[in-house]
Amino acid sequence: MRFEQQVALVTGAASGIGRALVQRFVTEGAAVVAVDIVEAPLKALVTELELQGAKVTACVANVASDNDVEAMLTTATSTYGRLDILCNNAGIMDLMTPAADVPLDLWERVLAINLNGPFLACRRAIPLFLEQGSGSIVNTASEAGLRGGSAGTAYTVSKHGVVGLTKSIAFHYGERGIRCNAVCPGSVATAIGAGSGTPHEAGLSRVMPFIQGSAPSRIAAPEEIAAAIAFLASKDAGYLNGAILPVDGGWFAA
Template sequence: MGRMDNKVAIITGAASGMGKEMALLFLDEGAKVVAADINQDRLDELEGEVKAKGQEVTTTIANIADKAQVETMVQKAVDTYGRLDVLVNNAGIMDQFQPIGDVEDKGWNLIMDVDLNGNFYGMRSAVQQFLKQGGGVIVNNGSIAGIRGGRAGASYTAAKHAMVGMTLNTAHMYAKDNIRCNMIAPGSTATNISETYGDLSAVSDRIKDRVFTGMAINPRQAQAIEIAQVALFLASDESSVVNGSIITADSGFSAY
């Protein structure tokens, strides 16, 4: 018996990092997984790894900033497996730590399109499906930037704070419909999200002083599998009474 036996789960950003570890862990625990990502090559690698273990995964290309692609992603899960039990909003990108005076419109809009709007589209589509079938679970993978002000730039911090609000509101509004919504707030985690940082070789003295110096108090960097294990708990029936919670997973970084 697995902790996710026969549950249908969509995981975004599932081809690498935390999302990949979530997909592999959920499969090991008996879930039927729809792995969504924007990178076809990495999805193919994931599928090959899963097949080598004698398992099956459904993969789909989905740019979560595109509402139509998100809706298609949810519908694919329903068409393939007949229902949707869990949505893990994991996909995201990072800003370049800019304070608000340095943020350009293009960078702000990109962060909001992916890290906020993309999660909104997924949550809306999932909730609409959950209401049809009698319940479901949303796990939002956010950041301690959603509960603190000095862990990222203004754009990323604003988007992750908004995710906290969406999580709490959704948990409250649909609690009587057997729909749960929680958020993980990881700290620094060893993933490939650094690919989205851009060039940090010439960051301003303000960023070095106000952001980078604080990183020195981080007890340790998490591994992606450690965040995946938190997601598994929140997605499973073991957390049936947990709703509207923000679970920090940062080795105590934000406790200072």
């Protein structure tokens, strides 16, 4: 099993890609700290996995809060004694709103969760990894981190930021045993758009033809993204550092 004796922390663990990732890590032998801002589905997942004998701990936290981020990392070290893998996966959409129409509160919320969240967690995990002499970070960016036409401005900027964060950490810490990589999923069958509000009409009608014209017809299952994240997190990817991996059925190649 690839992750035996290893401890992984996954944010956005209650749903979609994060949920599939927790299941994947557990199946491959890791102890997991499963983090989400929403308590009930997180606790339900953890209870289900514990009944199967998994080592998994629920941690309710907001990745945009530095205090919560500190607490989630402390949960890993106080429960399992170490942390080997950090997966910054929690994220929200932005209603496809183009720059001039982005309300300030939407901009701040999207950037706080999608970009500050990964930064805050990396900032606190890197010293732990340096002390241990090793550590692997995998950030969930997006197709919107690679191009301008697949989401609104706030989401696009946040995911381009995640790509930059990934490369910067790889550059600064690679020689000291830390790898930092990112996946850029295309369209994935998750709850991410559900209940976030009415999409911006003009933004949506501009983006959709580009998505429909170039994206592969098949939508990914969350497990397919989780498999790629697990690969990047694992020693199988020991020589990958700073890699920005599209996991999009060929969308970015078009």
